[in-house]
Structures are given as C-alpha cells and as structure tokens.
Amino acid sequence: MIRIRPYQSGDWPAMWDFIAPVLHAGDSYAVPRDIGESDAYRMWVELPRAVRVAEDARGRVLGTYFLKPNQPGPGDHVCNCGYLVAEQARGQGIANKLCEDSLRVARELGFTAMQFNMVVSTNEVAIRQWQKHGFEIVGTLPCAFRHPQWGLVDAHVMYRLL
Secondary structure (H helix, E strand, O other): OOOOEEOOOHOOOOOOOOHHHHHHOOOOOOOOOOOOHHHHHHHHHHOOEEEEEEEEEOEEEEEEEEEEOOOOEEEOOEEEEEEEOOHOOOOOHHHHHHHHHHHHHEEEEEEEEEEEEEEEEOOHHHHHHHHOOEEEEEEEEEEEEOOOOEEEEEEEEEEEEE
C-alpha cells in the first residue's frame, strides 16, 4: 500500500538518494548535471508551495513531487510540478498516485491550471503518463534539451486546466 503525505524534514536523506541519480543523469530535468545537494534541496523543498512524498506500508519514501507557481505575479494561478520515483519502485503506479494527488493539492491551493515546461521528448513514459491525466502537448520546442546520449532533442510544454 502506498500513502501520499506531506514532506517532513527527516524525509530528505531518503529522497536525495533517488533524486541525485536522476538529476545527475541529465536526461530528464533541466538542471546542471553537477547540481549539489544544497541546491537540489532548495529547488525541491524550500522554493515550492507544497512537497509530498509517497511511502510504503513500512514508511520507506519511494517517490516525491513538488508544486509551485509556474510564474510570478499574473501567471501565479498556473502551477508547475516535478515528480520523481525511486528506481526500485518504478512500474508500481506510484507516479500515477503522485500525479493524482498533485492535481488535488493544486486545486486546494487555488491553482486553475498545471503546466510542465520541459518534458523531454525522449521521456516517452512520462509523456504517456501525463497524457493519461489529461495533459496535452501545447507546444514543442525544437532542440531545446541537451540530452547526454541523444544530443539536442525536442522538449514539450504540457498543460491542463484544473
């Protein structure tokens, strides 16, 4: 059984264990591949309006998401999220549960839409997942992402009203 709950300060070490390899791989998040733990913590925990974790029945943190305004001022009614699931927990529906929860929390916080700014075109699993939850590709940015294996690849902007 997977439970989604608010982030607690003691969660970070377990989160960093599965966040670091994804960010350092450089194939899905537009952050420096050498991002340090303190910068990642600021990005994932300090700046967002909400951070949630997915934990199993034994209390092990297996996934997380952050939720924040996509833009300041007149654009702050649209939120942006980032999601990560521990490698050993993938394929168990955790990303699905995290997305469902983020849509609920976004509505509770007063957001009226959610936007993903850079979904890398080679990340087909994520694209299908977000489309399953009602997101549409509203634009494609040609050669906007430097993939470590494939070079310059397209990135999609995905959007849905809440």
